[in-house]
Amino acid sequence: MKRLHVKTGAPYDILIERGLLENCGKYIAEVSNGRQIIVITDTNVAPLYLEAAKSSLEKEGFIVHSFVFEAGEASKTTKTVVDMVEFCAEKGLTRKDLIVALGGGVTGDMAGFAAAVYLRGIDFVQIPTSLLAQVDSSVGGKTAVDLPQGKNLCGAFHQPRLVLIDANTLGTLPEHYFYDGIGEVIKYGCIKSAGLFERLENENPHDFIEDMIYECVDIKRIVVENDEKEQGERMLLNFGHTAGHAIEKLQNFSGISHGEAVGIGMVMITRAGERLGLTEVGSADRIFALLEKYNMPTEVSHPMQDIVDAMGADKKRTGKGINFTMIRKIGEGFIEPKAYEEIPAMFEE
Numbered sequence: 001m002k003r004l005h006v007k008t009g010a011p012y013d014i015l016i017e018r019g020l021l022e023n024c025g026k027y028i029a030e031v032s033n034g035r036q037i038i039v040i041t042d043t044n045v046a047p048l049y050l051e052a053a054k055s056s057l058e059k060e061g062f063i064v065h066s067f068v069f070e071a072g073e074a075s076k077t078t079k080t081v082v083d084m085v086e087f088c089a090e091k092g093l094t095r096k097d098l099i100v101a102l103g104g105g106v107t108g109d110m111a112g113f114a115a116a117v118y119l120r121g122i123d124f125v126q127i128p129t130s131l132l133a134q135v136d137s138s139v140g141g142k143t144a145v146d147l148p149q150g151k152n153l154c155g156a157f158h159q160p161r162l163v164l165i166d167a168n169t170l171g172t173l174p175e176h177y178f179y180d181g182i183g184e185v186i187k188y189g190c191i192k193s194a195g196l197f198e199r200l201e202n203e204n205p206h207d208f209i210e211d212m213i214y215e216c217v218d219i220k221r222i223v224v225e226n227d228e229k230e231q232g233e234r235m236l237l238n239f240g241h242t243a244g245h246a247i248e249k250l251q252n253f254s255g256i257s258h259g260e261a262v263g264i265g266m267v268m269i270t271r272a273g274e275r276l277g278l279t280e281v282g283s284a285d286r287i288f289a290l291l292e293k294y295n296m297p298t299e300v301s302h303p304m305q306d307i308v309d310a311m312g313a314d315k316k317r318t319g320k321g322i323n324f325t326m327i328r329k330i331g332e333g334f335i336e337p338k339a340y341e342e343i344p345a346m347f348e349e
Contacts, residue, residue, distance in 0.1 A: 002214050006139070006221050008228050010159045014139060014217055016210060020166040021049060021127060024100075025056035028125055031162050034097040036063045038088060040111035041102040042071035045129055048172050053102055053127065065091050069110075073253040076106050076146045078154060084114035088122075098123040098161065104130035104177075105137040105258065109152070112143030116158035123161040129169040131181025132259055135188070135216035138163050140224045140237075146253055150313030151245040157229055165217070167209055176257070179294045183240075183259030183266075186290055188216045190266060191236045192223075194331030200290055236333040239325040240266030246310035250302050263291045264300060268307075272346040273326045278336065280329035287330075304347050311343065 002016040015027060028037075037057055041050055046068045054064045067087050069075050088099070101111035101124060108126050115124035128138035144155025170178065182205060189197030196215055199205075205212055220237065227234035244265030247256060266287050273279030291298050300307075311322060321339040324346075328334060338346065 002210070004214075004218060004221050006159070007225050008141065008159050010161075012160055012162055014163040014165065014221070016165045016167070016214055016217070018166060018168045018210075020164045021129075021169060022052050022056055024053055024125075024127060024164055025058070025060035025062065027162060027164060028057065028098075028100070029060040029062075031125075032096075032098050032123060034062070034094070034123070036065070036091060036093055036097040037100055038084075038091060038093065038097075039064060039066045039100045039102050040069075040084060040107060040114070041066065042069055042075070042104075042107055044071040045103040045107070049102060049129060049169065053100065057100075071106075073106055073146070073248075073258070076110060076253070078145055078147070081110055081114050081117075081145055084110065085118045088114065088118045093118065093122065095119050095122055098125060100125045100127060101138075101160075102127045102129065103133070104128065105133045108133055108138050109142070109144050109155070112141070112158055112160065113145060113155055116143055116156040121158065124158070126160045126163040128163070128165060130173055131170055131178050131213075132184050133181075134165045134167070134170075134213050135181060136184040136220065136237075138165070139217055139220050140234075141228070150310075151248055151253070153313070159228075165213060167213065170209065175295075179296055180257040180259035182294045183263040183291075183296060185212060185216055186287065187237075187239050187262060187266065188219050190270075190287065190327050190330055191239050191325070191333030192219045192331065194329075197286075197290075197330050201286070201293075232335075235323055235335050236325055239327065239333055240264075240269060242311055242322060242324060243268045243307060246307045246313075247300055247302065249310050249313065250300075250306060256297070256300070260297050263287075263296045264298060267291070267298060268347060269324060269326055273336075276346065279327055283327060283330055305344070308344055308347055312340075 126138040141159035144152035244261035270284040
C-alpha cells in the first residue's frame with residue numbers, strides 16, 4: 001500500500017491500493033467513531049460499487065444510508081446539495097457521523113460541500129472512482145457547485161478525513177472518461193514534472209497507473225500543504241482551468257467534459273505565453289500532440305472573444321484582472337497577473 005500524509009489544518013492520509021473499496025469500512029472505522037454514514041454517489045457508480053461499500057461499512061457496525069443523484073455535471077447545483085443536506089437531517093446525522101463520497105469529481109465536490117455546511121461541518125471521506133478524481137479533485141479540500149454565472153462559484157474549503165484510492169475502479173471507467181482524467185495528469189506534468197509529461201509522451205499510462213496516481217497526488221499534497229486556501233502557489237493547479245471553465249460555461253456544462261476543456265485551455269494559455277515571450281517555444285505543440293495521442297479535442301468552435309468574455313466569471317479574478325497560470329517550459333509553472341484590458345490581446349492569433 002502507498003500512503004501519503006497531508007499536513008493541512010486538519011491533517012489526513014491518502015491510501016492507494018487495489019481492492020481498497022471492498023475494505024473501506026476497516027479504514028474508515030480507524031478515523032471515525034461515528035454511528036451513521038451516508039454514502040453519496042451517482043446513478044452511474046451506484047450499480048457498480050455502492051453495495052460493496054455499504055457491505056464493508058456495515059461489517060464495521062456503521063448504520064449506512066445512501067443518497068443517489070443523477071450522474072453528470074448538470075446535477076452539480078445548489079439544489080442537489082440542499083437535497084443532500086436535508087437527507088442528512090432526515091436521517092439524524094450528528095457531528096460525529098460522516099459522509100462518504102463514492103464517485104468522480106462531481107460527487108466528491110458536492111458531497112464535500114454538503115459535509116462542509118451540514119451542522120457547520122462534519123467529516124467526510126473520499127473514495128474516488130474516476131481517474132480525474134483519483135489524481136486531482138479528491139485531494140485538497142476544494143468543494144463546490146456550479147452557478148449559472150460560472151463553474152464552482154459556490155463552495156468551501158473542507159478537507160476530507162481520509163482518501164481511499166482503488167485503481168481497480170478504473171477498470172469499469174469508459175475510455176472517454178479515462179482520457180478525461182489524463183487531461184489533469186498532463187496538467188501536473190506541465191506545471192511540476194517534465195518527467196511525468198515525457199512518460200505520457202512515450203509510454204502507455206495503463207502500464208504505470210498507480211505510479212502516475214501517486215506522483216500527481218504527491219505533487220498536489222505538497223502544493224496544498226504550502227498553500228491550503230489558494231493564496232499563492234496553489235493557483236498553479238489551475239493551469240488550463242481559466243479558459244477551460246469558460247468553455248464549460250459556454251457549453252452549459254454539457255457536451256464537453258472537464259478534462260477535455262482543461263486540455264484545450266492548456267493549449268490556449270501556452271500559445272499565449274509563447275506569443276508574449278514568457279513560454280519556451282514549442283511547448284504548446286507538445287501539449288497539443290499529447291492531447292491528440294489520448295483522443296482529446298484540441299479546439300472548440302466558440303469565438304475567442306466569447307471565451308475571453310466568459311473568463312470574467314473566473315474565481316481567480318481580482319479587482320484589476322485575472323491571475324493566469326502559465327508555464328515557462330514543460331515542468332515549470334508560474335503565476336502571471338494580467339489586467340482586464342490586456343487579456344483580449346493575449347489570445348489573438
